[in-house]
Amino acid sequence: DAGVIQSPRHEVTEMGQEVTLRCKPISGHNSLFWYRQTMMRGLELLIYFNNNVPIDDSGMPEDRFSAKMPNASFSTLKIQPSEPRDSAVYFCASSLLAATNTGELFFGEGSRLTVL
Amino acid sequence: DQQVKQNSPSLSVQEGRISILNCDYTNSMFDYFLWYKKYPAEGPTFLISISSIKDKNEDGRFTVFLNKSAKHLSLHIVPSQPGDSAVYFCAVGGTYKYIFGTGTRLKVLA
Numbered sequence: 509d510a511g512v513i514q515s516p517r518h519e520v521t522e523m524g525q526e527v528t529l530r531c532k533p534i535s536g537h538n539s540l541f542w543y544r545q546t547m548m549r550g551l552e553l554l555i556y557f558n559n560n561v562p563i564d565d566s567g568m569p570e571d572r573f574s575a576k577m578p579n580a581s582f583s584t585l586k587i588q589p590s591e592p593r594d595s596a597v598y599f600c601a602s603s604l605l606a607a608t609n610t611g612e613l614f615f616g617e618g619s620r621l622t623v624l
Numbered sequence: 625d626q627q628v629k630q631n632s633p634s635l636s637v638q639e640g641r642i643s644i645l646n647c648d649y650t651n652s653m654f655d656y657f658l659w660y661k662k663y664p665a666e667g668p669t670f671l672i673s674i675s676s677i678k679d680k681n682e683d684g685r686f687t688v689f690l691n692k693s694a695k696h697l698s699l700h701i702v703p704s705q706p707g708d709s710a711v712y713f714c715a716v717g718g719t720y721k722y723i724f725g726t727g728t729r730l731k732v733l734a
Binding site: 541543548550551552553556557564591599601612613614615616617618 | 630658666667668669674694713715722724725726727
């Protein structure tokens, strides 16, 4: 079974450039999450979608960050313009969330972003 | 404002002994409490969970304890094995939103 697929695995870019991270969730899952991992703050929730609709984007740092989910099998997280402080590992996770389950999230392997 | 705290950034334990990882949270409205394990260069993977109506859940060597009055969650691993060396994240939340702690790096010494 294919898990959550993220690309690219590594991205090195220069300050001011646009960065697009991609995610393919597990087929059949109805919720998708973007998390950012840093040493200081651990895993921070940036945004989550339910049935392709953004439900909570309160974790998105600022207007430079945007996320879309045009269909059930694809999502993007875009940073424009990128800054050195955006350097982190970005994880996408998906889940089949319902009122009766525990909400286990399935994570991709992450995209390590370095902004010089 | 950190709603979920793992106050020990690292922990070292001898193989065969018990590992105890702790997690504190502030919001009493959370319904589910989970532990994830993360190896380097991989995404976190689900380990064990507990709902707010229970105080203990056991799965093999792993047991999660929930103390709702203290808003405290712990993970016990016994016996600890070298393969358990990883970063452990607690996560708390409800139906749609899960907040993670900052993680505890566990090192099991052979």
